[in-house]
Amino acid sequence: MFALSLVAVCIVFGAVGQVLLKTGMSQIGPIGSLGKLIRFGTLSSMFTNVYVIGGLLLYAAAGVLWLGALSNLNISFAYPLLSLAYVVAAVLGLVFLKEDITLLRWGGIVLVVAGCFLVVRS
Numbered sequence: 001m002f003a004l005s006l007v008a009v010c011i012v013f014g015a016v017g018q019v020l021l022k023t024g025m026s027q028i029g030p031i032g033s034l035g036k037l038i039r040f041g042t043l044s045s046m047f048t049n050v051y052v053i054g055g056l057l058l059y060a061a062a063g064v065l066w067l068g069a070l071s072n073l074n075i076s077f078a079y080p081l082l083s084l085a086y087v088v089a090a091v092l093g094l095v096f097l098k099e100d101i102t103l104l105r106w107g108g109i110v111l112v113v114a115g116c117f118l119v120v121r122s
Contacts, residue, residue: 003071080119
């Protein structure tokens with residue numbers, strides 16, 4: 001049960017991290033080319049943005065917790081469960097970022113949840 005709790009925290013940290021990264025990058029603005037991406041000014045803006053830093057820190061924490069989960073669970077069981085982060089991220093995007101989620105996307109989300117249900121039942 002402890003290992004599954006670690007997976008659940010990884011899912012939440014990953015999804016919240018994505019929302020923070022998106023928020024930070026929305027403040028910085030679109031990056032339309034590799035040249036603009038690797039410019040010092042752009043990199044400086046990214047790595048000094050509090051939301052980007054927060055998102056990266058959550059990803060790092062999730063990575064450490066993931067190692068703990070992997071020490072207890074089969075990867076063929078644990079890794080598919082991480083796809084639930086897509087579901088959490090979509091809901092967070094809807095609520096906090098006011099993103100539009102089409103019916104087709106909801107259908108894909110339902111398929112992801114169904115797949116995770118099958119993995120857990122195995």
